[in-house]
Amino acid sequence: MNAPVFSVHPDEFAGRRVLVTGGSKGAGAAIVRRFAAAGARVATEARSAVSDSPAELFVAADLTQESGISALAGKVQAEFGGVDIIVHCLGGSAAPGGGFRAATENVWQDDFSLNLWPAVRLDRLLVPAMIARREGAIVHVASIQHRLPLHDSTTPYAAAKAALVSYSKSLSKELGPLGVRVNSVSPGWIRTDAADRMVERLARSGGTDEATARQGIMDALGGISIGRPAWPEEIAELVAFLVSPRASAIHGADHVIDGGTIPVV
Structure with a gap:
């Protein structure tokens, strides 16, 4: 089965300024393509440059470091004057198998540095301008592993994604009355x-x-x-819907897209 092809209106996000973290591959790259095809001004980042991204602005930055966060936020503010939509797609894990005994202090630190802190730090820098305009939308891409962890190798990753979802919910309560919508998306296997x-x-x-x-x-x-x-393009469609005016009453929720993997309500 080939990846699905969806019809996209070329002006759906015309003029909207979108930042997608982790946009060089996988679901992140699909999200970048989706917004670019819909007329958005898209900024993205990765640790090293990519040659085939349709993003208008690409920033080479390591978001596990505060200096990388500052560089990305500064570049987006300088080039775009801020953002209207933020999609935090950065994530992953290099944790070894072997259960909790194999998860060293460095493994835990690395997984939280990649899967939680970039979202928290970038929001802190970019969301105040959204609040000032009383308009904006944020999506934090988590994982079903925050509900269905695989104990052999993903406990630190699952815990970091659980923290991201909890942070997203708390942020939604604060920002909703200020005109900024916040949701999380939890994919299964992509x-x-x-x-x-x-x-x-x-x-x-x-x-x-x-x-x-x-x-x-x-x-x-x-x-x-x-x-x-799921295909990356299917994740991108969900994200695009959630930040669109069609989803203007959807806020503060975690949206699972896992093909029915989680076996409970």
Whole structure:
């Protein structure tokens, strides 16, 4: 099955200033493409430059460092005069397997530095201008692992994403009366290039085919009702809806997009 292609109105976000963190690959890149196709002025960042991003503004910055946060915020304010929409998509983990004993102090620090602090610090710098205009929308991209952690290797990541969702909810209570909407999005397994490479590695190491390896991953997650991971483009569509005027009453909620992976209400 190929990635879905959605019809996008070229003026849907015309003139809107959008910042997407982690926009060089995976869901982040799909979100950048979605907003750019809809007429937005899009800024994004990654640690190193990319050649094929449709973003109007690209900033090479390490957002695990306060200096990187300041550089990104300063560049966006200088070039765009601020932002109307912020999508925090930066995230990930390099935690080893082996459960809590293998999660060293550095692993915990790294996962929180990547999955929580950039959102908190960037919001602190960019949201005051939204409040002054009494207009804006923020989406924090978390993960279903804040509700369904895999204890062997993702406890620090899951805890950081849980903190991000809690922070998002608290921020929504503060900013809602000031005209700024805040939501979080919690994807399940996403079919990115990195995910496909992982499937290929598992197939080779297991002496099987990619379909079997992909099914093995879904089984490890407890199953996915629709029988497949989500595409990055599907995550981007949800994000675009949430920050659009069509979702003007949707605020302070965590939106799961996991194909039915979480088996409870």
